[in-house]
Every structure is written in structure tokens, then in C-alpha cells.
Amino acid sequence: MTIMSAPRQWGLAALVFGLFIHGVAAFADASAWNRDRHAAIRLLAGSRAAGGALLIGGIEIELQPGWKTYWRTPGDSGVPPRFDFSGSDNIETVTVLWPAPEKFPDGNGGFSFGYHERVVLPLRIVAKDAGKPVTLRAAIQYAVCEKLCIPLETSAKIQFSEAVSTQDGMLKSALERLPQPARIGEAGPLAVRDIRLGQAAPGGKPRLLIDIAAPPRTAVELFAEGPTDKWTLPAPVLVARAADGTQHFTLDLGGAPAGAALRETTLRLTLVGADNAYEIAVPLAAALPLADKGQ
Numbered sequence: 001m002t003i004m005s006a007p008r009q010w011g012l013a014a015l016v017f018g019l020f021i022h023g024v025a026a027f028a029d030a031s032a033w034n035r036d037r038h039a040a041i042r043l044l045a046g047s048r049a050a051g052g053a054l055l056i057g058g059i060e061i062e063l064q065p066g067w068k069t070y071w072r073t074p075g076d077s078g079v080p081p082r083f084d085f086s087g088s089d090n091i092e093t094v095t096v097l098w099p100a101p102e103k104f105p106d107g108n109g110g111f112s113f114g115y116h117e118r119v120v121l122p123l124r125i126v127a128k129d130a131g132k133p134v135t136l137r138a139a140i141q142y143a144v145c146e147k148l149c150i151p152l153e154t155s156a157k158i159q160f161s162e163a164v165s166t167q168d169g170m171l172k173s174a175l176e177r178l179p180q181p182a183r184i185g186e187a188g189p190l191a192v193r194d195i196r197l198g199q200a201a202p203g204g205k206p207r208l209l210i211d212i213a214a215p216p217r218t219a220v221e222l223f224a225e226g227p228t229d230k231w232t233l234p235a236p237v238l239v240a241r242a243a244d245g246t247q248h249f250t251l252d253l254g255g256a257p258a259g260a261a262l263r264e265t266t267l268r269l270t271l272v273g274a275d276n277a278y279e280i281a282v283p284l285a286a287a288l289p290l291a292d293k294g295q
Helices: 014-017 166-178
Strands: 003-004 039-045 056-062 068-076 082-084 091-097 103-104 111-116 116-126 135-146 149-159 180-182 191-198 207-213 221-225 237-241 247-252 266-272 276-284
Touching: 039 135, 039 149, 039 207, 056 068, 056 111, 068 221, 091 135, 103 247, 116 135, 116 166, 135 191, 180 237, 191 266
Parallel strands: 003 091, 180 276
Antiparallel strands: 039 056, 056 116, 068 111, 068 135, 082 135, 091 116, 103 111, 135 149, 191 207, 207 247, 221 266, 237 247, 266 276
């Protein structure tokens, strides 16, 4: 079975929740809560069409006030969640889909990225055999933090039923909150307008300048990720704001792994506003001069 982590899948809500399914649920639509003093976690199962190979599930996490858990990229400190679905029955792939995170001070002068109160991570599940039952089993490692971080480990399982799920509404809402795909230069009230090379950061590594189009007085957050977990990029820094609402960020590329060919690298930006979130692929070749080809 292949396990994947992806930013989003397009059209899933229309594909899954547009189905008309009738019947009485034979199985629970949510697993029992696995509770700790600071957090609780469970699996969710969406509706499955008769003989359907594509299913939508979810991982729901609830956190006590003041506590948080981490995004796929945790920031300057923290531990990203790890999910092992290899014990599942009749499942070919599981893709974890990630809502846009929040940025939190980590107490050491940096920032961590994640969620507080409650989050649902949608799961895109493909069955091996569309005509057979599907059982999802998850071994989960994650961390919750207030002032100190506590690693947690648990497991859960859930079986998908060919019936209407009581969790469809929650899963549909979670899918609708995923960042939407976008491109550099697209028009819109919230968008990445341009990227270009800026003055070198300390140590001589390139620094990107990123221009964000936003309505005036709009607070936005920007997150940057490399193509692998060997990249340790900091949070982009807001350095200026124009009268028309354009916000200028810098991104220090000093977190690139040794020997990385920057001109062959594509970064992923997640842009978050009050009501919208977008994910943008950023080929560094579009910003770096030819002289940096070997970096």
C-alpha cells in the first residue's frame, strides 16, 4: 500500500458528496476517541457508494485550551505528525490533505506552524478492490504543545459502510477549507504577484522577495516549504506594506540542504488570508540569475 501526503485533491467534494446513497449505516461513522489530558484524536468515515473505489475519511484532533499540534512542516520547532496506514484492509493508497496552518511563537524567538482547538485532516483513500469491504487502521504519532511539547502515540481503526455517513457534512467542510491551487501572477484580491532575487542573506545564500497582493489592511500569513523534509526554511518575513495593500515578504534560502541545485528546485508557498488560502508552486529558476545555477 502506498501512503502519500499531499496539499489537496481537486473535485473531491463534488465527486464524493454529490453521490446519492441510500441505506442504514451498518458501522460507526467515527472511531472511539483516543484521549489524553491535553488532546483527543479519532478517525472519521465518509459515505461510500456501492462498489466505489474512492473514499473520503478524516483524522479529527481536539485540543485543550492553550494547546496546539503541528502542521506537516512544523516550523522552527515542533514535531510533524506521522501516520502509518499499512495495517489497513483493502486499501491501495491514503493521501493526507492539510488545511492551512496558523503561526505561533515557539517561545525561543522563532515560530511553529500548526493548529489549535480543533482540526480535521481529510484523507483521500483508494481501495484495492472496489467490491470488497474497506477497513482503515492508523498508527499515529503526533505532538501537542503549550509551553512544553508532549509526544503522543495512539492507534485507531474504522470500517467504511455503503450507507449515508453522519460525518459527510464535517468532511465536506474540511475539504472546502483546504488551500486552493494558484499560480504566480494570477489576478485576485489575495495572490502572489511576483517573486525575484533580493539582497543576499548573511552567509551569501540567496534571499527571495515575494510580493503579495491583498486588500488594504488585510492580515496575511505566508508559509514556505522545500521539496523534501531536508529543507528547513524559515517563515517568510513581512518587511513592507504599500498603500494599495501590496505586502512585501523576504524568504531566506539558507535552509536549503548542502549541495542543493536551487535553479532546479520548486518551492511550495501557502498563502493564508482571513477567508481564503492558496498553494503556489514556485520554481526558483524564475527568480534566480544564471550565475546561481550551480548553487
